[in-house]
Amino acid sequence: MNTVFFFRLMRNFAFFAVILGALQARAEPAHGISMYGDPALPPDFVSLPYARPDAPKGGSITLGNTGGFNSLNPYVHKGTSPWQLRFFTHEALMGRSWDEPFALYGVLAESVEVPDDRTWVEFTLREGARFSDGSPVTVEDVLFSYEVLGTEGHPRYHSLHAQIDTITQTGPRSLRITFTGDSRELALLAGMRPILSKAQWEGRDFANAPLADIPIGSGPYVVSDYEAGRFVQLTRNPDYWGADIPFRRGTHNIDQIKLDFYGDASVMFEAFKAGEISALREFNADKWARLYDFPAVARGDIVKSEIPHGKPSGMTGFVMNTRTPPFDDWRVREAMILAFNFEFINDTLTGSSQPRITSYFSNSELAFVPGPATGKVADLLSPFADDLLPGTLEGYTLPQSDGSERNRRGIRQAMALLQEAGWSAQDGVMQNGAGDPLAFTILLSQGSSENKAITDLYVSALRRLGIDVAVETTDSAQYVQRTTAFDFDMTPYRRALSLSPGNEQRFYWGSAAADQEGSRNLMGATSPVIDAMIDAMLVARSQEDFVAAVRALDRTLTAGRYVIPFWQYTVGRIAHDARLRFPEQLPIYGDGPNFMPQVWWFEDS
Template identity: 60%
Template sequence: MRRAGGALAGAILGLSGVIPAMAEPSHGLAMYGEPELPADFSHLPYANPDAPKGGTFVTGNTGGFDSLNPYIIRGNVPWQLRFMTVDSLVYRSQDEPFTVYGMIAESIETGPERDWVEFTLREEARFSDGSPITVEDVMWSYETLGTQGNARYLGLWGLIEKMEKTGPRSVRFTFNSDDRELALIVGLRPILKKAQWEGIEFDQPGFDVIPITSSPYVVDSYEAGRNVVLKRDPDYWAKDLPIKRGIANFDELRIEFFGDQNVLFEAFKAGEISFVREFNAEKWDRDYDFPAAQAGEIVKSEISSERPSGITGFVMNTRRAPFDDIRVRDALLHAFNFEYINEAITGGKQPRITSYFSHSVLGMKDGPAEGRVKELLAPFSDVLAPGALDGYTLPVSDGSTRNRANIVAAAELLNDAGWPAGDDGIRRNAAGEALSFEILLRQGDQINQSIIDIYMDALERLGIEASVNVVDNAQYTSRIETFDFDMTDIRRQVSLSPGNEQKLYWGVESADQNGSRNLMGVKNPAIDAMVDAMLASRSSEDFTAAVRALDRILTSGRYVIPIFMYDKGRIAHDAKLKYPEELPIYGDGVYWLPEVWWMDPEG
């Protein structure tokens, strides 16, 4: 990488002072300071402007799909479509903590307090059918997505006080809250073609309407439940813009569907798909010595990253008993023998996630809260979990099979919570109800199923009647969207510039909103207050303190049983696939693979 981690830490912690006002329209906008790239930049630093065009890139999904509209709450859609088939007013750089550059918008203008932002559209901006992208399309897209779209779009609409056309090609958004991030994130929404949806119910799933794209790719064909084919648009309007040089290099993107991860992996070994991401370090070392790899047709690439760990593990639904009791959640964390499980699953090669922002300068510090972090948390001491102020660390086992000390601690916590063990060993409350819950997993998720198989033994020893229900993707999606689960898997990636999305993940308003990402159902005003402090911060020091305070609240709340960290990207791929030597600070992700990769027919 062109930067060491320390350089990034210095960049985040070293910026201070009031965010400068924008006196005139600019080519980009940064959360703090100025954009790294000048107005006359030639291409993104992690893209190869000379990358050849051509070839077919095949990616594999498990399960199936019943819709091609990724913008609504209903339907099971190939997840890649919302990234690959639409452009936004701005494009987010993967090489800066949070900076956007004009995409459909040729310029961005905002006031000193960032309580409004104005975008001027490029005159040449077009949809894939050749029609111009207009201010009317922009305004219709924002209102429709904000009122009928997926839950990920609803929150922003409520923060827009006024949206108005200010010129033939310009639109201004005025905000109703002290939230400096809004000027950046408002430009990242999909822009759809208004005329396509006239007389059509926008929120209905299915294949009747395939959204007209504004991106380098268009949907060329599909076979329901089996595959979707995207073709690169040779007339794509933005192909020569600096922001798009070296991006979208494949002529065809194919999304193929398989029954489960094992079948997908066999297809990869047979050359039917172009790559796999491996999340298990033990399998990475053990299972990639098949004939195609031995022949050099498949190669392995490890991609470093400076992003925070995020949270991956098993989430407990606090909307339901017994997970509405932190003592029960704490007991289940003690019962989870991570050290033994990690050795069994990954050979002990992957570190554990210790907090939501661990592995970064934004992660909470050990010990009691100090300084600005303590100041932020102190007013909420009455609603904070034990350890938020005084310090909290995850339970650690001795690595043995029995995990005896932590099982004893878990039993004591359950006793305190009113779930003593009876003569038959089963734990029951005062009403005689057994302590039982269901663990919901999706079909084909071998890693999580293997982890839960080990965990079930500890739950049985504690006298808990737990069951595992493995369902197909459609059932899983339906149940998750309506919070119809007790415990299930969770993975939330976070960035070096967390912001409004944190309220979608664990904010009060999203807790009971079907389709929201607040799976644990947490309703803690301290969380919203920390996010507000992040968004209102004028310096990176205040911002970092607010994130660390948020990290303490979430981690000490014992909502998730964290597992191992995906500390680097592990990608096995066709040897003909290439990527630039210079990596972005965010490492691997959908905006890097396949965006900046290309096919070298010579291998």
């Protein structure tokens, strides 16, 4: 063979090899995307597995909320809006299946495309997708939504925006987003951002819009009426564009959903008993057993349904603000946990029927394994050994009392830790070397009767330690304002977690979010170890590495003693009008707004 010809041949081969490699690196457009592997549902799926595709449409229901509202825009930081709105009125490019750890399927987008390294994602919009005012959903609306939410929207949208390099239109109905961050999850998060109407908001003050400026969405429902602070009426859009797409079949079956607002949970419960509310979630197992025996239940007009789930416990408890003394000292936080007589409080308020939360991801495979850290978890944590709080590597276990009211052992241990931290009891008052008393306030939201009952039992133990503790109750609007600004010492806290934690963890307890008003990092955690474990979780390329990183994060958070854990909610409890029905197949995530009322229907027979 001639040498020149040989090199030309090899050069051409190399050229075609590069082209072939590029084509192979570019994935084909798909109907869905999963965090790891392929989504469970095939391209021709009929409906979500926990939805009944032929469910009847019709009926009206009323749901209850405590507190009030002064905004109907759930996408901004300002004001308090009904939490249900973003599940009813707006849509994203893709929607989440709650029967998989983390998988998305097309809603506004008909297809999604990603390369193996997920450095970018491309979406193609469906023809016919429309806002409730009849205008088409365009690529321009999508580009506008990412920009306005990432800069003027609620802080929960800012993290993704900071990790986007470019967003460009690639065709009449397609766009590509490239990322700066190294995380498999970014492509999925990009598919979940709500899409707003550019025509409605361009040139207007989105972040400070008045109550009357209701965001126009493309979702199944529209806000048809409201009275500030009292009710919101949602009406199913008869011209909803997406009623027949697979992701929507059998969902959003109720014609009218009214959200009524009540001063507190007790008043709301009485309204439910009187038939003014159609369904009520109950989180206390003891109340579920004792209080739901009123006449409507006996007649069969009200049905009690229990919905099991396989998701992590998340964290529910009293969160301590570590930004200021005294909770900037882990020993004081541990003393607060020791003084919390869980066994006695649990027996008093739930009849010991609900197990305690033992970590942030308890009740799932993501929870840290008790005892010393081993294997990949130890490998992740060991480089930070000098920065770890006691119990992180060797294992941390919540204290247990003997169940008696006095909790003598817990109080003794709490006293010893406080002394180690520089506090001592003088004439019945816990004080430091300068004579300043150990004092703090527990902030409660008005109408939270269960949290008030827990607080009352806890305060008596704290006062036995000589701690000057006050309880302050505010209305819901002021409570949101105070917690958003981190203006509290200790307050009730609830953080739900999924089977596929991701970038939101930075917003929950990453150092960058500690001083970002409106973030979910209420405890003010600023730990390089937490940050590193989140990073390790986000760049994991295998399920094994992912689980190890989450377990290491779980250890770090739990040993951080940021929250005094309460009890788990291992089953969802819904008392409801007997005419409300739901499918037999339940999602692995159990109950939530994407289950009740999204896949329920009204059957008056």
